[in-house]
Amino acid sequence: MTNGPITSTAGRARTALIIGGGVAGPAAALALRKAGIEARIFETHRPGTGSKGGPLTLASNGLSALRLLDADAGLAAEGIATPRMVIQSGTGKVLGTVETDPDLPMCLTLPRGRLADLLRERAAAEGVPIVYGKRFVDAVDTGHSVIAQFDDHTTAEADLLIGCDGIRSVARRLVDPAAPEPRYTGLIGLGGYIDGPSGVPSTGGSFHMIFGRRAFFGHLSDGERTGWFANLPYKHLDRDAVRETSFEEWTRLMRAAFADDAGPALDLIDHMTPEGFIPASPLEDLPHVPVWSKGRIALIGDAAHATSPSSGQGASLAAESAVVLAKHLRDLPVERAFAAYERERRSRVERVIAEAARTNRSKAAGPVAARFRDALMPFFMARFATPERAAWQHAYTIEW
């Protein structure tokens, strides 16, 4: 269903180019369609070439945003319902439990790459054209349209362009050549899935997160599939070394990191395979991107507001921003819509990013700080990790 503009259509966009077919791109295309704007997605990768991805948890707020777009229904079949997070120390002590508010959509964990596949499939089913193998390199704002340029020397033109091209966005450079680079968090992220027996039983909907003595480990299992991730602190990052480190070497490093912790990490490492293992990557964020739009080009998702994975919110924020931007484009001329979108979104996303940065510091704590963390966390979790305290994040809903 499409909703038309509510007053005059003067200055309103009718067509859009969307760069990137991850989470933000398909969500934006669906939201724009709902707003009466025809969108096309341009994605650099070809279908089936990306990795399935490690476990990603979609929070209630992200699912609410996707529900507005009728894009949530197909996700549950591919994921593991995750009503609770159990936070533990390396000794096995439970530091706190975070339950999904039963009045909100239940959090869902699914492979990161599959989430993007499913959202693209949903957009395609709604008639959104998706052009693969198109690497966006530049754009010209003519004043009344945008012409996107791709590395195969082809172009595409529409009333506006939305950069959904992730944390290393090319569109971000176009709206602000001085835009900041992603910031390294001090943690390397590893993760993946184990299909079939994993040496650990079903976690019954709990995602266990362990602040270990040397590193952080998370896992959940429905008995048939087990998703896991590890965050290893490395102060000084050597990107080439990270890229070149083999699966065998990572499992050796993880065995050493988790050797003294209670919990299932060592059993799971024994069951990991190179096929289910997602290449390690430095975890990064963008605490403040000063410029989100220029002329007829705007940014959403990680291109504008990348949070580190520790928030469990990056995909949810991308979906929310897609809906909010489309809502304003439905009602306002392009530049006013971009400004209204930024006003509505900036403080929320930057607060999430800042909270995740604090969590990252706890994950990379030294032995003394870790003892304080483990002693104080139960107190803070009991007071601050309640559904009421988390409502600003999880109960966020958008009035369409």
Ligand SMILES: Cc1cc2nc3c(=O)[nH]c(=O)nc-3n(C[C@H](O)[C@H](O)[C@H](O)COP(=O)(O)OP(=O)(O)OC[C@H]3O[C@@H](n4cnc5c(N)ncnc54)[C@H](O)[C@@H]3O)c2cc1C
């Ligand atoms: C290890 C890890 C774990 C995470 N866990 C969670 C979690 O539990 N919960 C959560 O909510 N979030 C999580 N996130 C964050 C989440 O994945 C991102 O916030 C989300 O994917 C952002 O969506 P996006 O569409 O903005 O960017 P992306 O998903 O990165 O998509 C960008 C797309 O643009 C394409 N692209 C890039 N450049 C170009 C170009 N020049 N031309 C054309 N196409 C281009 C890319 O190929 C890609 O398909 C995690 C991230 C990581 C790295």
